[in-house]
Amino acid sequence: MTPEIEAAAGRVADVIMFENWLRFYFISEEGDTLFIRLPEKAMEQIRQRCQSYYDLAAMLNNEEIGHQRSLKAVCMFISGGGGGTLLPDAVLADVFDSPKFQLELQLFTHWLQSHEEKLDERFMEFFEWQKAFALWKDTDEVKNYINAAKTVP
Secondary structure (H helix, E strand, C coil): CCHHHHHHHHHHHHHHHHHHHHHHHHEEEECCEEEECCCHHHHHHHHHHCHHHHHHHHHHCCCECCHHHHHHHHHHHHHCCCCCCCCCHHHHHHHHHCHHHHHHHHHHHHHHHHHHHHHHHCCCCHHHHHHHHHHHHCCHHHHHHHHHHHHCC
């Protein structure tokens, strides 16, 4: 895997993590429909603290949300259609197919599911999620899993 693909895989995984963070803390159930509802104060804090993700937050704010809408917004943002960092389609396809990205996504999904109760105890800023995820990945158990996954052909 080229260094360009490896770096892009990390950036794409962070975008997915941010979108999950939005859904985790700002989802609103209205009847049978889910929306992302970001108060003005939250949008301002995102602008100040997570500026590179602000356009994604703005794109999803007050929108009906579901798996397809989330996926579409993330892909648009990543490809530059939503104000995100432009990645050529060929690079994007290589990122999604890369073992690094697949492993990172698998780890994040596991972390989110296994820490949901803790994450729900109090609101955490996005950088706190990133830090908590990084600390979890730095545990011996997870490092051993990552190393074992890297040796699988």
